[in-house]
Amino acid sequence: MKQWYLVIDVRWCHDCNNCFMACKDEFVGNEWPGYTNEQPRHGHRWMNIHRRERGRYARNDYVYLPMPCQHCENAPCQKAGGDAVTRREDGIVMIDMEKAKGNKALVDSCPYGAIYWNEEANVAQKCTLCSHLLDDPDWIPGIPRCAHNCPTKAIKALHVEPEEMKVIVENEGLEVFHPEYGTNPHVFYKNLYKFTKNFAWGGVLINGDCFENADVELKKDGKVIATQKTNFFGDYKFDGLEDGDYVISIDADGKKKDIPITIAGQFLNLDYVELA
Helix, strand or coil: CEEEEEEHHHHHHHCCCHHHHHHHHHHHHCCCCCCCCCCCCCCCCCEEEEEEEEEEEEEEEEEEEECCCCCCCCCCCHHHHHEHHHHHHCCEEEEEECCCCCCHHHHHHHCCCCCEECCCCCCEECCCHHHHHHCCCCCCCCCCCCHHHHHCEEEEEEEEEEHHHHHHHHCCCCECCCCHCCCCCCEEEEHHHHHCCCEEEEEECCCCEECCCCCEEEECCCCEEEECCCCCCCCCEEEEECCCEEEEEEEECCCCEEEEECCCCCCCCEEEEECC
């Protein structure tokens, strides 16, 4: 049977919050019987945007990670909620608003922090993937509001067979957030390295001027694992690096230099290198 999945490309999320506002528009002031209660105006972020700043001025960047309910196959909230939390045949995880009343443990059960407590209704709530719309044949877009309202198409909703999804994951290099949790999420990320990994960013000078088109190699254990040329400002940047020891080899118009570096849990901004 076809299942619902979200594919989120971290590279194209610019923190516009259109997905967040679309969720608010759909659920604040609206109760959807059989699906969920009205979402409180404040305090709930069913589509939350995590933010990470990497580097330091002027070599820094900002990365954003949309975080809805992951609609896990092995959902911890199901274990905490018993029959109050169910997983539909199409892969959407739902909280029963009546059976889950008073069960605040549901909030803490989610390792992604995607479940919120509605104090007034005395119940836990989360993203339903707009299942009330997906079940409505008159809903012309046919996808959740977050995906429909994303201006860069960073969020895409797929309704495919699990075997087809496996092919898509492999072909597009998709990953899940925190695979060590073992939850088998139905939310996959593209370019996740921008949020979870680090970079080494530096520059090249010759006679005090930025040098363009220098050949720069990144080596690990004596092997070249990445190459690039410096830009107009003499800059180079190797991204998506795991912790470990590397060597950056620079060749600028025949002038060469090797720079040993160590990535240890954070980005690495390197000074400009003057090659005489």
